Amino acid sequence: MRRVRTQPFVVVAAIIEIDGKFLLVQEAWGPIKGLWNTPAGWLDLGENPIEAAAREAKEETGYDFAPDSLLGVYSSVKAENGELKHPIKLAFRGTISGEPASVDGAEITQMKWYLPEEIYAMDRKELRDLDIKNIIRDYLVGKKYPLDLVHHSVFKS
Numbered sequence: 001m002r003r004v005r006t007q008p009f010v011v012v013a014a015i016i017e018i019d020g021k022f023l024l025v026q027e028a029w030g031p032i033k034g035l036w037n038t039p040a041g042w043l044d045l046g047e048n049p050i051e052a053a054a055r056e057a058k059e060e061t062g063y064d065f066a067p068d069s070l071l072g073v074y075s076s077v078k079a080e081n082g083e084l085k086h087p088i089k090l091a092f093r094g095t096i097s098g099e100p101a102s103v104d105g106a107e108i109t110q111m112k113w114y115l116p117e118e119i120y121a122m123d124r125k126e127l128r129d130l131d132i133k134n135i136i137r138d139y140l141v142g143k144k145y146p147l148d149l150v151h152h153s154v155f156k157s
């Protein structure tokens with residue numbers, strides 16, 4: 001699918017924490033190769049955002065992710081490779097089950113669990129988006145909103 005970036009676009013993220021550590025994935029392609037990110041990706045046209053977060057987590061980690069709340073909505077405007085980008089990120093808290101994937105390297109090269117302090121110490125040369133630090137802070141102070149805050153409707157004529 002061709003992505004158009006002349007307007008803001010929606011990204012969904014799965015925030016996965018176990019025993020005080022957060023799961024990050026390392027990007028495998030393009031100008032973001034080698035950078036660490038939460039399991040995340042574009043919301044597909046017509047897709048339910050809650051289901052999209054579960055899909056992205058499964059694709060990038062192999063885990064079944066069950067969103068239980070919305071952590072927050074993050075808007076960040078950034079210049080990247082001479083292009084202005086404006087993602088609106090819906091970050092979901094949740095639980096995982098199943099087994100981690102053996103990464104195929106096409107999209108993700110590896111997964112790693114990080115302590116919050118390790119994430120806070122990362123810079124733009126290590127983190128894909130610096131808003132990840134705000135997301136982790138919000139998680140740690142207990143921010144969460146009910147999933148019924150997210151309404152998804154499909155209208156057919």
